[in-house]
Every structure is written in C-alpha cells, then in structure tokens.
Amino acid sequence: MVGLYFNKRRALATGIAMCGSGIGGFIFSPLSEFLIELYGWKGTSLIMSGILLNGVIFGGMLRPLKIQVETYENDEKNSEIETFIKPSNGNQKDKGIFNSVQCLKKPKMKESENTYKSMDDIQSIKPSFKSFSGSIEKLVSREQKEKLNDELDNEKDTPEKEGSNRFKFFIRNHIDFSLLLDPAFELYGLCCFLCMIGFFIPFTCSVDDAITKGITKSDASLLISVIGISNVVSRITSGWLSDQIWVDCLTINVIALIIGGVATMLIPISHSFWSLSICSALFGMGIAVFVSSRSVIMVELLGLDKLTSAFGFVTMFQGISSFFGAPIAGSLFDSNGNYTASFILAGATLVSAGIFCIPLRKLSELSKKKIKVTSEYDIGIPPSKTEPYMSC
Numbered sequence: 001m002v003g004l005y006f007n008k009r010r011a012l013a014t015g016i017a018m019c020g021s022g023i024g025g026f027i028f029s030p031l032s033e034f035l036i037e038l039y040g041w042k043g044t045s046l047i048m049s050g051i052l053l054n055g056v057i058f059g060g061m062l063r064p065l066k067i068q069v070e071t072y073e074n075d076e077k078n079s080e081i082e083t084f085i086k087p088s089n090g091n092q093k094d095k096g097i098f099n100s101v102q103c104l105k106k107p108k109m110k111e112s113e114n115t116y117k118s119m120d121d122i123q124s125i126k127p128s129f130k131s132f133s134g135s136i137e138k139l140v141s142r143e144q145k146e147k148l149n150d151e152l153d154n155e156k157d158t159p160e161k162e163g164s165n166r167f168k169f170f171i172r173n174h175i176d177f178s179l180l181l182d183p184a185f186e187l188y189g190l191c192c193f194l195c196m197i198g199f200f201i202p203f204t205c206s207v208d209d210a211i212t213k214g215i216t217k218s219d220a221s222l223l224i225s226v227i228g229i230s231n232v233v234s235r236i237t238s239g240w241l242s243d244q245i246w247v248d249c250l251t252i253n254v255i256a257l258i259i260g261g262v263a264t265m266l267i268p269i270s271h272s273f274w275s276l277s278i279c280s281a282l283f284g285m286g287i288a289v290f291v292s293s294r295s296v297i298m299v300e301l302l303g304l305d306k307l308t309s310a311f312g313f314v315t316m317f318q319g320i321s322s323f324f325g326a327p328i329a330g331s332l333f334d335s336n337g338n339y340t341a342s343f344i345l346a347g348a349t350l351v352s353a354g355i356f357c358i359p360l361r362k363l364s365e366l367s368k369k370k371i372k373v374t375s376e377y378d379i380g381i382p383p384s385k386t387e388p389y390m391s392c
Contacts, residue, residue: 012239018291019235025203025228033221176309184301184364185310187356189317195257195290195353196321198346201329202227202264202283206276209339213271223280230284238289242296249300250361253293254354260286261350268340286350301364325349 006013028048035044179185203224210220238256242249263282270276298310329342 009243012236012243016236016239018288019232023228023232025231026225027228029221029224029228030218033218175312176306179302179306179310179313182302182367184360184367185298185313187363188297188301188360189314191353191356191360192294192314193317193321194349194356195287196318197325197328198261198264198349199287200322200326201342201346202267202280204326205329205333205339205342206267206280209267209343210273210276212338213276215273215276219273223276226277226280227284230281231288234285234288235292239292242293249293249296250357253289253297254357256286256289257350257354257357258286260284260290261347261352261354263347264350265344265347267343267347268338290353297360301360 032044032048035047039047206223206227207217207220210223211217234256238252241247241252260283263279263286267276267279270279294314295307295311298314299307302310325346329339329345332341332345333339335341
C-alpha cells in the first residue's frame with residue numbers, strides 16, 4: 001500500500017512503514033515473557049489479542065487520496081480568426097470555392113464555430129506518477145478505458161450477466177497474469193519464496209537454541225530484541241540508500257541476503273551471548289533490506305504499472321513458503337535433537353535467494369528488449385541494427 005502512494009521516496013517510506021514489525025519484535029519479546037509469568041499463556045494470549053485489535057482501528061483511518069487536477073489557462077494568447085468557411089449543420093449544401101471542403105462532413109453534424117489557439121497553449125496531458133497523488137490503480141490507460149466502455153455496453157445489453165461481467169472485468173484489469181510468463185518476475189518470485197522459507201526459523205528457534213547452550217532464559221529472549229533493533233535500523237537505512245541515485249538497490253539486496261544467510265549458518269557454532277547477538281543482528285539486517293527493497297526492485301524490473309499485481313503474487317508466494325519453514329525446522333530438530341540443521345537450512349535459503357537475484361537486471365533488460373522489438377514488428381517498423389530481435 002505504501003508503494004502505491006509514494007514515488008520519489010518509495011523505499012524510505014516503505015522502510016519506515018515496515019519498522020513496526022522490528023519495534024514489535026524488540027518490545028514484545030521481553031513483554032511476553034513478563035506477561036506469561038504473571039497471567040500464564042492463556043491470559044497473555046488475550047492481552048496480545050487485544051493489542052492486535054487496535055490495528056483494526058488504525059486500519060480504518062486509512063483513506064484513498066483524492067485526485068488533484070490542476071488546470072492552466074492563458075487567454076492572452078488565444079484569438080479568433082475569421083475564415084471563409086461558413087458554419088454548417090450538415091443539411092446545407094453550400095456553393096463557393098470551399099465547396100470541396102464542406103463536402104467532407106458527417107451527417108447530422110451540429111453547428112459549430114472554429115476557434116484557433118496558440119500552439120503554446122497545447123500542453124501534454126500525459127499522467128505523471130510523480131504529480132499524481134492518488135492510488136496508482138486509478139491510473140487507467142487508454143486501452144483500459146476502451147475495455148471499460150465495451151464492458152459497460154455489454155452490461156447494458158445483458159443486465160442478467162451484470163455481476164459476472166463486473167467480476168471478470170475486475171480480475172482482468174487488476175490481476176496481470178502475464179507476469180507469470182515474465183522470466184525476471186519468475187526468478188524474483190523464486191527468490192522471495194526461498195527467502196521466506198528461512199525467514200521465521202531464527203525467530204522460532206533462537207531462544208530455545210540459546211537455552212540449550214547454557215544461556216539464561218532472560219538473556220536468550222533478548223536475542224529476538226536484537227533482531228528487532230537491527231531490523232528497525234536497517235530498514236530505515238536501506239530505504240534511504242535505495243532512494244539515492246548512486247546506489248543500486250539490487251546489489252544491496254544481494255549483499256544483505258548473503259550476509260544474513262551466512263550469519264544464520266554460523267549460529268550453531270556460536271555459544272556465547274555476544275556471538276549469538278552478532279549473528280542475530282546480521283540476520284535482522286539481511287531480512288530488513290529484503291523487505292524494504294521489494295517494491296523498489298519490482299518497479300525497477302517490471303514498471304510502476306505492474307506493481308500492484310506483482311506485489312500480490314509475491315505476497316502469495318511468500319505466504320506459501322512461510323507455511324513450510326518453521327514445521328520443517330521443527331522436524332529437523334526432532335530428527336537430530338538440535339537446531340544445527342534448522343539454522344543451516346535457513347541460512348542456505350537466504351544465500352540462495354541472494355544468488356538468484358544477481359541475474360535479475362539482465363533478465364529484465366532482455367525481456368524489455370524483446371517486447372520493444374515485437375511491438376515494432378506489429379506496427380510495421382523494422383528493428384534497428386543495434387537492437388536485433390532476441391528471444392528469451
């Protein structure tokens with residue numbers, strides 16, 4: 001949602017908005033331990049549920065931004081010019097030297113006047129994402145408008161299919177299934193899928209693993225707070241860096257995922273509180289950069305007009321993979337009696353996600369070049385010699 005309302009500072013805005021999870025991880029880890037000692041796990045669950053319900057109130061305060069349209073008029077440069085062509089209503093057959101011009105008319109044409117304006121007043125009305133203050137979903141292209149008009153005509157002709165047509169129109173215009181055929185999006189979806197497999201394993205296993213290594217329960221719970229602090233700082237920092245012209249957000253994402261994955265795989269050989277804290281902080285940094293740079297990467301690879309559909313598909317991929325991560329880690333613990341294999345799995349998935357992100361830009365460029373050349377063939381323009389037709 002933040003990605004739709006921000007353009008110039010999208011990464012920074014996303015990082016700030018996503019800081020809530022890091023702050024929550026920092027606060028609720030020791031708070032939950034305190035509440036469990038006072039009220040037990042049942043009372044703690046009720047209190048946590050009440051806190052979460054406040055999200056409904058804050059969510060209800062979110063409202064779509066209104067479109068602000070600015071109009072400019074310059075009457076000084078406009079002037080009326082007399083012509084030798086007389087106004088016509090379409091039923092009059094005039095004679096004269098301009099007879100051939102007046103024959104080029106449509107039947108039942110209404111009487112009109114000719115007004116000529118200066119070329120300086122003819123301004124471009126192409127919508128700009130930078131000046132548009134509303135949701136990007138509201139920016140409908142000309143082709144989509146034509147589809148909308150056709151759909152409305154069909155609904156008028158067949159009112160019994162009104163509900164079905166509206167549903168089909170919504171699906172067709174809000175979910176871009178062509179993304180599933182884009183190689184760059186397919187690879188990035190795989191990266192997100194792998195990343196979320198190992199995303200929650202350190203959150204669920206770090207405390208128990210630290211306790212088995214002789215660290216006190218109170219200190220072990222602080223490891224989650226360390227992840228939260230690192231998460232907050234890294235999300236804001238990576239968001240700011242991704243908005244800078246001299247920074248490559250894809251490169252930052254790759255480096256962060258690889259570092260976070262390696263740090264996660266080092267947790268089994270870390271036995272002191274401080275070494276575990278360093279590994280936890282690096283893991284929190286890696287996932288923070290990944291989360292805050294998703295929208296920026298998708299806009300760079302696919303374009304702003306496909307952000308909504310792309311983010312929806314990526315969220316679906318992440319939801320599916322996160323469902324399997326923690327259960328797999330638990331089964332590995334049951335099989336081996338320790339969390340070594342679980343942390344290695346989590347780190348390996350993060351490192352793999354970072355490595356798979358490396359060729360993303362190249363795939364995106366090849367895909368865009370193919371689309372450009374294909375469109376030139378469609379309109380009858382031969383492709384340039386410097387941009388040969390490429391199939392990928």
